[in-house]
Amino acid sequence: AQSVAQPEDQVNVAEGNPLTVKCTYSVSGNPYLFWYVQYPNRGLQFLLKYITGDNLVKGSYGFEAEFNKSQTSFHLKKPSALVSDSALYFCAVRNAGNMLTFGGGTRLMVKP
Amino acid sequence: ETGVTQSPTHLIKTRGQQVTLRCSSQSGHNTVSWYQQALGQGPQFIFQYYREEENGRGNFPPRFSGLQFPNYSSELNVNALELDDSALYLCASSFVGAMNTEAFFGQGTRLTVV
Numbered sequence: 312a313q314s315v316a317q318p319e320d321q322v323n324v325a326e327g328n329p330l331t332v333k334c335t336y337s338v339s340g341n342p343y344l345f346w347y348v349q350y351p352n353r354g355l356q357f358l359l360k361y362i363t364g365d366n367l368v369k370g371s372y373g374f375e376a377e378f379n380k381s382q383t384s385f386h387l388k389k390p391s392a393l394v395s396d397s398a399l400y401f402c403a404v405r406n407a408g409n410m411l412t413f414g415g416g417t418r419l420m421v422k423p
Numbered sequence: 424e425t426g427v428t429q430s431p432t433h434l435i436k437t438r439g440q441q442v443t444l445r446c447s448s449q450s451g452h453n454t455v456s457w458y459q460q461a462l463g464q465g466p467q468f469i470f471q472y473y474r475e476e477e478n479g480r481g482n483f484p485p486r487f488s489g490l491q492f493p494n495y496s497s498e499l500n501v502n503a504l505e506l507d508d509s510a511l512y513l514c515a516s517s518f519v520g521a522m523n524t525e526a527f528f529g530q531g532t533r534l535t536v537v
Binding site: 410 | 427429454456458464465466467468471478481513515517519523525526528529533
C-alpha cells in the first residue's frame with residue numbers, strides 16, 4: 312500500500328521569504344509524485360509532478376519540488392513567497408492503476 | 424481553470440435519501456476518478472472509470488456507485504445517505520494510455536446530509 316505524510320498542519324512564512332512544505336511518501340516501485348493546491352471552496356489545482364528525470368522539478372506560479380529517493384521525500388519550495396500563495400497544499404502519490412493517494416494537507420499562511 | 428466541470432456546486436440532502444452528482448471531463452481525457460474530501464482532510468479515492476467500466480475502487484461501500492458515458496462524462500450515485508457522507512466530492516479526469524497525464528480536478532460538489 313502507498314501512503315503520503317505531510318508532517319506540518321500549517322506553515323507560516325513572511326512575504327518575500329523562501330517557503331518549504333514537506334512531504335514524505337511510501338510506495339513499492341517507482342514513485343509518481345504530485346503537488347496540488349486548493350483555494351477556499353475550490354477544487355484542486357495541479358502544480359507540478361515528478362515522474363522521472365531531474366530531481367528538481369519546476370512547476371506553476373514559481374513553485375518547485377525536490378525529489379529525494381534516499382529520504383523518500385518530495386518537498387515543495389518557492390524562493391520568495393507571496394500573500395496570494397496562502398492556500399491548502401496537498402502532496403500525492405499515484406499508483407500503477409492511476410489512483411492518487413493524498414497526504415492530509417498543509418495550510419500555508421503567508422503574512423505581509 | 425481546468426476543463427472539468429461538476430454539477431451541482433452545492434446540495435443538501437436528508438439522511439436516507441439518494442443523490443447523483445455529475446461531472447464533465449476535460450476534452451481528450453478517457454478516464455474519470457471520484458474523490459471524497461471530508462472537512463479538514465485530504466481527498467480519498469472512491470473509484471475510477473475507464474472505457475465506461477469501473478477499473479479501481481477505494482475503501483467505500485457498494486452504496487457508492489458510478490457511471491461513465493461514451494462522451495466520458497460521469498455520474499456518482501450515493502444511496503441511503505448517511506450524515507458522514509457530508510463532504511466535498513471531487514471529480515478528476517485524465518488520459519490513461521502510453522503516457523498518463525496528471526489528473527485535472529473540477530471545482531467539486533459540496534454535499535451536506537442533514
